[in-house]
Each structure stands twice: as structure tokens, then as C-alpha cells.
Amino acid sequence: MKLTDISNDINEWFDGSGPLADIVISSRIRLARNLDGYKFLSRCSNSEKSEILDKLRDVIMSLDLGDKVSYVSVDKAPTLNKHFLVERHLISRHHAFGKGPRGVVIAQREFFTAMINEEDHLRIQVLKAGCQLSDCARQINRIDDMIEEKVDFAFSPRYGYLTACPTNVGTGIRVSVMLHLPALKMTGQIEKFFNAARDMNLAVRGLFGEGTEAASDLYQLSNQATLGVSEADVVSRFEKTIIPEIIEYENAARSELLSKQSDILDDKISRAMALLQNAHLISSQEALFLLSHLRLGINMHEHMGASTPAIEKLHAICGAGNDPHKASALSIATINRLFMLTLPAHLQLNYGKPLDSTHRDALRAQIIRSALNQENPRKS
Amino acid sequence: MLCQICNKNDATIHLTEIADGERTEMHICEQCAIEQDIAVKSHIPINELLSNLLAVQPSDDELFGPSEQKLACPNCGFTLAQFRKEGALGCPRDYEVFEKTLLALIEKAHDGKTTHCGKIPLKTPRDTKKQMELMNLRQQLESAVISEDYELAAELRDKIKQSEK
Numbered sequence: 185m186k187l188t189d190i191s192n193d194i195n196e197w198f199d200g201s202g203p204l205a206d207i208v209i210s211s212r213i214r215l216a217r218n219l220d221g222y223k224f225l226s227r228c229s230n231s232e233k234s235e236i237l238d239k240l241r242d243v244i245m246s247l248d249l250g251d252k253v254s255y256v257s258v259d260k261a262p263t264l265n266k267h268f269l270v271e272r273h274l275i276s277r278h279h280a281f282g283k284g285p286r287g288v289v290i291a292q293r294e295f296f297t298a299m300i301n302e303e304d305h306l307r308i309q310v311l312k313a314g315c316q317l318s319d320c321a322r323q324i325n326r327i328d329d330m331i332e333e334k335v336d337f338a339f340s341p342r343y344g345y346l347t348a349c350p351t352n353v354g355t356g357i358r359v360s361v362m363l364h365l366p367a368l369k370m371t372g373q374i375e376k377f378f379n380a381a382r383d384m385n386l387a388v389r390g391l392f393g394e395g396t397e398a399a400s401d402l403y404q405l406s407n408q409a410t411l412g413v414s415e416a417d418v419v420s421r422f423e424k425t426i427i428p429e430i431i432e433y434e435n436a437a438r439s440e441l442l443s444k445q446s447d448i449l450d451d452k453i454s455r456a457m458a459l460l461q462n463a464h465l466i467s468s469q470e471a472l473f474l475l476s477h478l479r480l481g482i483n484m485h486e487h488m489g490a491s492t493p494a495i496e497k498l499h500a501i502c503g504a505g506n507d508p509h510k511a512s513a514l515s516i517a518t519i520n521r522l523f524m525l526t527l528p529a530h531l532q533l534n535y536g537k538p539l540d541s542t543h544r545d546a547l548r549a550q551i552i553r554s555a556l557n558q559e560n561p562r563k564s
Numbered sequence: 565m566l567c568q569i570c571n572k573n574d575a576t577i578h579l580t581e582i583a584d585g586e587r588t589e590m591h592i593c594e595q596c597a598i599e600q601d602i603a604v605k606s607h608i609p610i611n612e613l614l615s616n617l618l619a620v621q622p623s624d625d626e627l628f629g630p631s632e633q634k635l636a637c638p639n640c641g642f643t644l645a646q647f648r649k650e651g652a653l654g655c656p657r658d659y660e661v662f663e664k665t666l667l668a669l670i671e672k673a674h675d676g677k678t679t680h681c682g683k684i685p686l687k688t689p690r691d692t693k694k695q696m697e698l699m700n701l702r703q704q705l706e707s708a709v710i711s712e713d714y715e716l717a718a719e720l721r722d723k724i725k726q727s728e729k
Contacts, residue, residue, distance in 0.1 A: 223655035227640045303652065325683070332685055338656040339688070341696045343670075344680030346659060348652040350666055351673045353659075355682035385675055411670060412677020412703075 185254035185292060187265055191533045194524050195272065195294035200516030202314015206483035207431050209362040209402065212273075213320040213419070214309035215328055216347045216356035220336040224348040225284075225301055233301050234285045240300045243334045244289045244308075249327065252292040259286050264538065267529035273311065275299055296327065304348050304356075306331075315427060317359060321419045344411060354411030359418050362391065363430060366401040366480045367437035370448070377403075377433065384426065385409055392472075400472035400479075400523065405430070435488075438480075442490055450494035453481040457498060461556045465545040471526055471552065479519050501556070514556065522552055567593035569600065637661045679703045698727055 286301035390398030456477035573593035642654030
């Protein structure tokens, strides 16, 4: 598989589907493992790292995952490809810009990746759209079992699966959800969310930002404790307590916007619409910022029956729905497509060659204008 | 952008100060933040927080005596000084070699828990599995006693007696 085989569309966990998708964009579970009989990566020589890489790559590529798998050699990949893989959440930034022999196995549908020689010998992850943590857990557990049939993992009866950093020891599990929280931000309550997360010992990271700077009002929320708790407990806590609470807060804030600040809401949505439909140059930062408002407007209409003037206007454009002849009608899938495909590495990979920042801004604006100025075939 | 203080590391902390109507911005790296004793909100993920914590930890001599400080892992040569610098361990054996120091860290990172009670590799020998179950029961017993749930504690004590037979 070449990267250009997957680069010109969104993948299945970012297609806007799934339970609670108006707030929970996607779910992810990753497991950290190290091979028994080897040192952790910081102490491995390059030839030891190559040995680990070859061993794990061969095992994982031979698994029956119900999908085609390919291997990308990350240390040998061109910089643009590395950025692309990070943009698509297939590898971490740490992996892209790390040192030494390392790679990633990717399933074609992108629901599964296995990073080899990142911080631990092996980090496998499963991603799904919406809130589907239990399904992710079932799937990744099965894959972990399959790998474990063929290799031995470093494991201690006391501390569980042994990891390079003690903060991951035990289950080695990282459960995360990607959340869209524009209303909490707009009503000045996002700090409360950060504090609540900290009190629950959860980590919050803004997407693509540094620290909690959140592009497009998207946040990644994950567990921090991995020892002394079972995998099922971590997942269950997220599904039964944490996510319902956050959804309640965000929905309450969305209702507040509707009832007390609908002018501000409409203004943001209309300005986003106007700029995205007309700008000739638009930076990634600005595009992500504005797309968040459209995402909010579409979701508020669909899930809360909101019908302010701007939301109605927005809906008139997105009403084309499943018409196969108008694939770019405005839906959440389209918003996600615009989000992903106009990120810098995606843009350049699909264009076929590197572009400087002004050219990227122009190409981005062109792609967005073209998607948002389609004629609505059904006037309801 | 680079840290304004050392000009070497990437700036990952961005501070804005508004005083007397004047706004100043500072862009610094975590190392300088700690060295300059600048307060940072804890939105930093726990790995980094812990590495930093370790870097400014009072000498372990005060807590555990000099023993683990001078140790190097016989398997990989790793030392606690290196752990403080890098934040990651050298090999699985380090968990044994530096147990005392790591225990304090592990407790802090995992809500006070220090024993694994999640998935066990399928290939784990029966004896080890049994050993782990016992360890877990004993830890649960300790928690029950601390929280004064004596009924649960009695149940657990019985279970342990059974398993030890």
C-alpha cells in the first residue's frame, strides 16, 4: 500500500459516524508491550533495535486481522510522509521524529496500527468512530492475544506488563476519546473541564496544539493510571462515568448558547460560512477554527433540533444528504474530509509535490470553496 | 519556536502576564520553567511531570539511604541518575534493582496502587497466576482494613487461607 492510496479520503474512524458522535468524535485504545529478553529501547543498540523491529514486524504482518496490512519504515520515510502519518493519527510525533530503526504496521482501513520501537518495543492501537470503547477493547485484546501466541512479553507478577516508563506499567493501556467541546469554550467553562479532568487523574491534550491549545475545539482525553486497575475497569469508568458527565456539560453549554447567546452563536456560524465559502487564502489554523463552528451548527440542528437563522441557512446547504451525485454535500463527513485533507502534509501528498505556505493556503481555500459552494440539489 | 531563556529547546510553555494594563508573553521550555521556578499549570502529561519531579526531587539519600543511588543494573548498567535525566528505564530488571525508589514514583502515578490486577499473559504458568491472585487478595485485604470494612476483610482472609492450601 502506498500512502497515496489512503491520503485522498478520510478513514472510517473519522467519518462522523458512531454513538454520541456529536461530541465524541472517536475512541482509541492502545496497549504498550516490550519483548522479554531485550533491554528497553533507550539501552538498545541499533542492531538490537533492528532485531526487535524485524521480529515484531514479521509477527504482526502475519496475523489475520480481517484487513490488508502494510508496513512503513518510519526511519527511512521522507519527512512529508512522516508528517502525513502523524496528521492521520497513525503514529505519534514521538515516533515520527524519534531515533533508530523503527516502523509502523498499518491496516488498510486504518482501524489498527502497531508502532514498533517508539517508546516501548510495541504499541498497538485500535480506533473507532464515535464512542465505541468496549468494541475497541475487545478488538485490541484479541490482537494482543494473537501476538502473544508468537512472542513473549516482559511481564512481572507484581508490576504487570513492564514498560520503559513506570507511568505506563501494569496494563499498559491508554484509553482515549477525541471530544468536540466548542460550547464549553464559548461559554467560558473550558477551564472547569480541565480542572475536572485533572481531579479525575485524566490527561487532556488539545489536538495538534501544544499542551491544551485545541485546534478546532477538539480535545483528547485519556486515563493516566495504568497499574492496580483492570483494563475493563478503565474502559467502564470512561463509558459509565466520565463520558456521560462531559456530554452533559457540553450539551448544557450548547443549550445555554441557544437560549441566551443565539446571536453570538449565529454570528460565529455565519462568519465561518462566509469566510470558508469565499476566502482565497486560508491557513490551517484558521480553517480548523472555522470548521469547528460549522460542525457545531450541523450537530446542533441534527441532535438538538436547533433552528436559529444561521443554523437553518447552514442546514439548507447540508440538506442534500445521501445523494450519490452530490458527494460533497455538507455533512459531518464532509466537514471531517475538509478538516483532514487540507492539513499540510495531506495537501502536499495529494498534490504530488511540496508546496510553500502561501501555495498551501491557496490550495486549501480552493478545496474548501469548491466543497461549500456546491448547489443544493434538493430544496426542501 | 525556541525557548527564550536557553534558546536551545523548543518552547512548550507559553505564559501570558497582564499587569498594570501591560501584557507580556513568555515562551519557554519545561527545563527552564523548573530552573527559573516558574509556576506551570499541570496540563503537562504525567510522564513529563514525573521526569521533572524526579529532576527536582530531594536526594533519595534522605529517604532511602545511599544504597540505590550507587547501584547500576547488572543487566544493562542503568543508574538512577540516568533515569532522572531520561525519564525512561533501561531494562525490565530495573524494576527489581531500583524497587524502593520506583515504588514511590509508581504510587504517585497510579493513584496509590502498586500491584497489577489486570490482564495476565496467557502463557503465564499456573503457579505464577496463583501467586498473583494471592498478592492481589492480600492487597485488597490491606485496603479493606484501612477503610475499616471488616466484613470484607474477613471474607478476603478466608479466601487467602483457602488459596494457600
